[in-house]
Amino acid sequence: MSDANGQPTRLTVTIDGRTVQVAPGTLVVEAARQAGVHIPVFCYHPKLKPVGVCRMCLVKVERMPKLVPACTTPVTDGMVVDTRDPEVRQMQQAVLELLLINHPLDCPVCDKGGECELQDLTFKYGPATSRLADGKVKRRKAVELGPFIVLDEERCILCRRCVRFDEEVAAEAQLVVSERAIDTLIATADGQPYDHYFTGNTIELCPVGALTSRVYRFRARPWDLSPVASYCTLCSVHCPVRLDFRHGQLMRVVSQGAPEERIFGAPGMMAAYRTPAEEVPGFRGMGWLCDRGRFDYRYLHSPQRPERPLAGRGALKQPLPWDEALTRVRQALEQAVRTHGAGSVAIVGGGRLMAEEAWQLRQLADWLGTPHRDHRVSDQAVASLASPSGRTGHADALERARLVVLVGQPLVEQAPVLDLAVRRAAQAGALVYAAGPVRSATRAG
Numbered sequence: 001m002s003d004a005n006g007q008p009t010r011l012t013v014t015i016d017g018r019t020v021q022v023a024p025g026t027l028v029v030e031a032a033r034q035a036g037v038h039i040p041v042f043c044y045h046p047k048l049k050p051v052g053v054c055r056m057c058l059v060k061v062e063r064m065p066k067l068v069p070a071c072t073t074p075v076t077d078g079m080v081v082d083t084r085d086p087e088v089r090q091m092q093q094a095v096l097e098l099l100l101i102n103h104p105l106d107c108p109v110c111d112k113g114g115e116c117e118l119q120d121l122t123f124k125y126g127p128a129t130s131r132l133a134d135g136k137v138k139r140r141k142a143v144e145l146g147p148f149i150v151l152d153e154e155r156c157i158l159c160r161r162c163v164r165f166d167e168e169v170a171a172e173a174q175l176v177v178s179e180r181a182i183d184t185l186i187a188t189a190d191g192q193p194y195d196h197y198f199t200g201n202t203i204e205l206c207p208v209g210a211l212t213s214r215v216y217r218f219r220a221r222p223w224d225l226s227p228v229a230s231y232c233t234l235c236s237v238h239c240p241v242r243l244d245f246r247h248g249q250l251m252r253v254v255s256q257g258a259p260e261e262r263i264f265g266a267p268g269m270m271a272a273y274r275t276p277a278e279e280v281p282g283f284r285g286m287g288w289l290c291d292r293g294r295f296d297y298r299y300l301h302s303p304q305r306p307e308r309p310l311a312g313r314g315a316l317k318q319p320l321p322w323d324e325a326l327t328r329v330r331q332a333l334e335q336a337v338r339t340h341g342a343g344s345v346a347i348v349g350g351g352r353l354m355a356e357e358a359w360q361l362r363q364l365a366d367w368l369g370t371p372h373r374d375h376r377v378s379d380q381a382v383a384s385l386a387s388p389s390g391r392t393g394h395a396d397a398l399e400r401a402r403l404v405v406l407v408g409q410p411l412v413e414q415a416p417v418l419d420l421a422v423r424r425a426a427q428a429g430a431l432v433y434a435a436g437p438v439r440s441a442t443r444a445g
Contacts, residue, residue: 008077015081028070028081029057039083040092040121042099042207043159044071047287048168054159056095056121060085067091089125096126102137103208104154112209114222118157137182146194148214148295149202156186156210162202169288170198171423186210197416200294204255215295216252220244229256232293233353235415239289253297255289290416337368346372399424406434 010021013031020035027050032039042054052072059070062080067088070081082088099118107113139153158177163186166175174194178187188194202211225244232239232253240256299305309325310317320328336344347365349358365373398404398421412419426432 011075011077011079013075013077013079013081016083022075024074026075028059028061028068028073028075028079031075032070032081032083037083039070040125041071042117042121042157043161045161045164045205048161048164048205051160051164054095054157056092058088058091059083060088092125093127096122097131099157100126100130101132102154103157104136104152106155109218110155110209111212111217112206116209117207139185144193144214145188145211146199148291149194149199150212150214150217151186152210152212153185155208157208158184158186159207161205161207162186162211165201165205168427169201169420169424170196171427172196172198175202197290197292197412198288198420200291201255201288213252213295215298220246220251225251231355232289234293234296235290235417237415237417238355239293239417241289241293250297250300253289253294255287255294288417288420292416333368342369343372345370346374348374396421398422399428401425402430404430404432406432406436408436410434410436410438 008024011024011026012019012021013028013035014020015028015032015035015037018035018037020031022031022034026034029039029041029044030046039057039059041057043051044054044057050071052069055069057070058067060082061068061073062082070083100122103118107116107119110116113119136154141152141154143151143153145151160177163175163177167173174188174190174192174196175186176189178185200213203213205211224246226246228243228245230241230243232241242254242256243250244252244254309320309322311320311325311328312318333345345368347361347368347370349361353361362373398418402425404422404425406422408414410419411422422432
């Protein structure tokens with residue numbers, strides 16, 4: 001298939017006997033995914049630039065003298081790829097053996113146990129026994145990189161996903177690869193704490209248990225958790241999230257829509273309730289979460305949070321049964337409508353309402369007949385993404401914009417994940433103008 005200029009629009013590639021047509025520029029690892037063939041990876045991630053440092057994805061390509069990395073090799077028309085060749089299997093075992101030489105055997109206490117890519121790929125591709133006779137190299141454990149991130153240096157396999165995310169997506173460049181050879185480590189560039197709006201994404205990107213959540217650390221095992229699909233309510237973007245509960249208590253919040261299972265093909269125990277991004281209805285958030293949405297859930301179980309309705313003022317508040325409290329509210333609303341009319345009542349939804357709760361408030365407003373409805377609290381502005389015509393826009397379109405104008409409070413405070421899209425646009429050369437009380441921190445890469 002070719003376009004009007006004679007350039008091919010689809011390329012034919014055969015992988016392990018399966019033929020598939022893909023767009024020009026498609027990497028072999030992506031073509032294999034479309035063909036239903038699993039190619040193991042560590043450093044590769046579909047939302048990061050390929051680097052080819054782990055060598056786990058080496059494949060045999062017809063008429064090429066040596067194995068090539070599938071994550072950096074684009075397909076060509078008529079390409080024939082073999083992922084089952086004995087030489088490929090031997091290289092996969094060799095890579096895993098080298099990664100495991102100094103990797104600690106602490107899977108039973110590792111937060112990543114049960115959803116670890118190194119575990120999964122070792123079971124599927126690794127050597128059956130170890131040939132190591134010497135002791136493992138010891139490194140520091142539980143290094144607090146920042147307020148939310150804890151690093152276990154022994155577990156790190158130097159895939160560089162975290163460093164690349166910090167540079168390519170967050171545009172913060174706080175994480176670096178320091179030292180050389182066997183002393184190579186992940187560290188912060190200036191020795192300062194790792195602290196910005198999106199640090200928690202490195203936890204999900206990490207294929208092993210090197211980067212863990214300080215909030216969730218040692219609180220539960222993945223098979224103990226009961227997952228619930230939901231949306232973050234801490235800003236107007238409403239990113240898809242997965243809420244993991246244990247015995248009725250919220251243990252952690254993770255992104256819903258991460259495409260790892262489609263790419264890595266060895267999803268482990270947690271894949272049963274992970275949803276690929278393209279299948280999340282009304283998908284927003286680009287698969288990333290801000291630290292506010294990921295870690296600010298502990299208020300749910302705060303001892304200061306009221307557990308039942310209270311009546312009274314100040315220290316004189318007394319708990320009421322739900323039936324009595326609802327009856328009092330209904331009577332007060334009815335009295336206000338009878339005395340002063342429906343316009344005397346206003347319905348204001350808080351910033352942490354679920355969509356279902358907001359809909360119920362709308363039903364209440366309809367029943368009362370009041371036109372006064374809003375969803376803001378105090379002086380917090382509600383961020384939105386819209387074109388001059390008033391039509392709703394999309395985050396992926398914002399990434400491709402050539403001109404971005406920000407008005408009001410900093411976008412990173414109001415809708416952090418949208419600010420990621422602005423940062424990507426700035427890195428691609430877009431002009432970004434901001435009019436507001438605070439100077440925008442957005443910078444081109």
